[in-house]
Amino acid sequence: MATLRDVAREAGVSVATASRAINGLGNVTAPTRAAVMAAVKKLNFVPHSGARSLTRKKTDTVGVILPDLFGEFFSEIIRGIDLVAHESGMHLLLGNMHGSTHETAAAIAAMRGRVDGLLVMPPDLKPELLSDYLDPTLPTVLLNYDAGSLDLPFVAVDNYRGAYAMTEALLASGARQVVHIAGPKHNRDARDRQRGFVDAMAKVGGVRNPAILPGDFSEESGAKAARLLVEGQLPADAVFAANDQMAVGLIAGLAEAGKSVPDDIMVAGFDDIPLARHLNPSLSTMQVHIDRLGSTAMMLLLRILRGETLGAASATILTPALVARGTTGGVASAHTPA
Amino acid sequence: MATLRDVAREAGVSVATASRAINGLGNVTAPTRAAVMAAVKKLNFVPHSGARSLTRKKTDTVGVILPDLFGEFFSEIIRGIDLVAHESGMHLLLGNMHGSTHETAAAIAAMRGRVDGLLVMPPDLKPELLSDYLDPTLPTVLLNYDAGSLDLPFVAVDNYRGAYAMTEALLASGARQVVHIAGPKHNRDARDRQRGFVDAMAKVGGVRNPAILPGDFSEESGAKAARLLVEGQLPADAVFAANDQMAVGLIAGLAEAGKSVPDDIMVAGFDDIPLARHLNPSLSTMQVHIDRLGSTAMMLLLRILRGETLGAASATILTPALVARGTTGGVASAHTPA
DNA sequence: TTCGCCTGTGTAACCGGTTACGCTGTGAAC
DNA sequence: GTTCACAGCGTAACCGGTTACACAGGCGAA
Numbered sequence A, B: 001m002a003t004l005r006d007v008a009r010e011a012g013v014s015v016a017t018a019s020r021a022i023n024g025l026g027n028v029t030a031p032t033r034a035a036v037m038a039a040v041k042k043l044n045f046v047p048h049s050g051a052r053s054l055t056r057k058k059t060d061t062v063g064v065i066l067p068d069l070f071g072e073f074f075s076e077i078i079r080g081i082d083l084v085a086h087e088s089g090m091h092l093l094l095g096n097m098h099g100s101t102h103e104t105a106a107a108i109a110a111m112r113g114r115v116d117g118l119l120v121m122p123p124d125l126k127p128e129l130l131s132d133y134l135d136p137t138l139p140t141v142l143l144n145y146d147a148g149s150l151d152l153p154f155v156a157v158d159n160y161r162g163a164y165a166m167t168e169a170l171l172a173s174g175a176r177q178v179v180h181i182a183g184p185k186h187n188r189d190a191r192d193r194q195r196g197f198v199d200a201m202a203k204v205g206g207v208r209n210p211a212i213l214p215g216d217f218s219e220e221s222g223a224k225a226a227r228l229l230v231e232g233q234l235p236a237d238a239v240f241a242a243n244d245q246m247a248v249g250l251i252a253g254l255a256e257a258g259k260s261v262p263d264d265i266m267v268a269g270f271d272d273i274p275l276a277r278h279l280n281p282s283l284s285t286m287q288v289h290i291d292r293l294g295s296t297a298m299m300l301l302l303r304i305l306r307g308e309t310l311g312a313a314s315a316t317i318l319t320p321a322l323v324a325r326g327t328t329g330g331v332a333s334a335h336t337p338a
Numbered sequence C: 001t002t003c004g005c006c007t008g009t010g011t012a013a014c015c016g017g018t019t020a021c022g023c024t025g026t027g028a029a030c
Numbered sequence D: 001g002t003t004c005a006c007a008g009c010g011t012a013a014c015c016g017g018t019t020a021c022a023c024a025g026g027c028g029a030a
Helices: A004-011 A015-022 A030-043 A049-056 A072-087 A101-111 A127-133 A159-172 A188-203 A219-231 A244-256 A274-278 A290-305 B004-011 B015-022 B030-043 B049-056 B072-087 B101-110 B127-133 B159-172 B188-203 B219-231 B244-256 B274-278 B290-305
Strands: A061-066 A091-096 A117-120 A140-143 A154-157 A178-181 A238-241 A266-268 A285-287 A316-318 A321-323 B061-066 B091-096 B117-120 B140-143 B154-157 B178-181 B238-241 B266-268 B285-287 B316-318 B321-323
Touching: A004 A015, A004 A030, A015 A030, A049 B049, A061 A072, A061 A101, A072 A091, A072 A290, A072 B072, A072 B091, A091 A101, A091 B072, A101 A117, A101 A127, A117 A290, A140 A290, A154 A159, A154 A290, A159 A178, A159 A188, A159 A238, A159 A266, A159 A285, A159 A321, A178 A188, A178 A219, A178 A244, A219 A238, A219 A244, A238 A244, A244 A266, A244 A274, A274 B274, A290 A316, B004 B015, B004 B030, B015 B030, B061 B072, B061 B101, B072 B091, B072 B290, B091 B101, B101 B127, B117 B290, B140 B290, B154 B159, B154 B290, B159 B178, B159 B188, B159 B238, B159 B266, B159 B285, B159 B321, B178 B188, B178 B219, B219 B238, B219 B244, B238 B244, B244 B266, B244 B274, B290 B316
Parallel strands: A061 A091, A061 A117, A117 A140, A140 A154, A154 A316, A178 A238, A238 A266, B061 B091, B061 B117, B117 B140, B140 B154, B154 B316, B178 B238, B238 B266
Antiparallel strands: A091 B091, A285 A321, B285 B321
16 A cells, blocks of 8 residues: 555655645645646555544544444434534444443543544443543543533433323323333433333322333343233233333233233333334334434534533433324324324 | 553653553563553553554454445444454444445545455445445455455345245235335345346246336335325235335335235335334245344454455355245234244 | 745654664573 | 573664654845
8 A cells, every 4th residue: 555655756745745735735836736646646545544643633533332232222323423423524433332341441442542532322330430431531422321420511311201201191091000111220211211200100190109110121021021010910001111122022922911002001112213103003102313312412522522612511401202102092003203 | 641651751661661561562570560550550541542553554443334324224234243343352433425426435545544444335336436446455345245356255145036035935825916116226135136026927927027116225115106006006916125114114005095914915025124023914024134244244354354365255145034924924913933 | 136035845753652673681501 | 700592671763644844946125
């Protein structure tokens, strides 16, 4: 592969001039520039971005660290990020923490020198740990994570209000015994959603200790909850799953047990993954524009990179919207509002 | 941010020794190493991967260039790639050609110096153009693309055989008038699937010019095809969509028009996206393990990086499997074999 | 004519690591 | 007591770009 020196030699100029010509700096005469460009073409020269970023101290790349890469949730986030990043000529370096704390540290460390900024989504990490790993000099925006004491900008979904609203809606639809399927124990989203559910049950429904089944956001755990519900004879006329994935498993499990949704029991989820409106009956859920989570975070990061100093005060809270569909007795067919 | 020189100064050794200690080279005494490590801890030193890759001529990163980032298809590919890459300590740099040829060239060029190898999926690019953009010295594996003359290893799905098999199955189920919804005109996958359909119709069904409706792989274009079908009074007892996405739109469109699937008309797709088995009736389709497409390609690339020289001969063709579900009159309920 | 300035170009330092090579001091072999 | 091998460490070159600074030559002003 040709280097800048090769090009300079070929064009009969110095490396400085070659560099200037290639980067379109003003102080080069037209003939000189033409000669350099001809050499570039001839040698098929492409600048080595790694070397370039070393001196420029800019990589035009942002690191994205996600807990996993599974499912539509993450692909939508990435799409949202890419949408904004691409417009600014930024590249995306993917890091995956694969669920382990140790890997998270490694993923963050590996980013040093490769990226100009970081987008991190650490749903089950303690803030203190996170601050140990993070480089304070590296612009960072948190995804779906309110790191209060860290003073980092973040973008989050108002899980509490969303869960509260959904629970309220279920009660308004006539449900009396609403059961919640919780998400992973130390997942923040899951905990906030559970709090919203519990509070709404208490304040709106007048129920003190509503039934809560364990779950882990997986489809399988939703199916398991269905079995618990049916075999355990847990009285319920509505189930609010902490995410759509579990709601999907739940519905399948209930169908197997001969329960009809929504006639015997109503079901609601959270996230509004694309699949939700294609189910039959279609799934009532809290709509989160997942891609906006990514694009908003990326826009915040870009502002920091442009020189603004943003702290936790610049956080953006996205409020999810209730989408009533078939599983809560709404429109029975698929293809309700997208 | 601390540099290696800072660490060396702090530990009272030379940069060479510091480097050796940090990288675990043998020729450093235990006390010296301890001193260096203490300095690393104290200064919070993290090696600058950019600088490191400059001398090592290794970035531990692979570039992934995809036509788009939309939908489950791509997220599954990325997941498959990541799975293998992660095991080898590799990172993923995402490039997106956003549909344009010009962007493709830019995306590939931007990778120089940032990656050790490339995974490219150029579904609607001519081989000659592609070879112009590609750096012959950079290990490259093609995704879902047979670039015959280029002598590059690739991983592809046997679209032709898959489409042939599905068409055959539809005919075997009693369909007489099968209509195909094609994908984008210059998309290779789409063309191969169409060929498979046409050939099967001719050889197995004895039909010369089977009806083919245009499409572009989007759900919307599937819905449009449904309208054409119904309003145009095109006689059909089965529709084979070139991908699942279109099949989904088609089914919704047919439902709106009052047509029942599979009683009035059978429907089949291609890809087996996760959504397929959750539809009601569940969607018959050709199962492609999309994630394997990614992981297989990544494994090929790793072999090249380890020194093996692989050409087009190392190509892997993944054969899709037929999954008969509800939309072709198979098991009517959701949750057929995963 | 001389001075100064401005423009175009070259030299070399630098970014932050790695590593070839050279130097020093120790212990074993003679 | 030399000689020699070798282990441990330092110096400096290098990766491939960018850019501060120096410098040469052309021009207008005095």
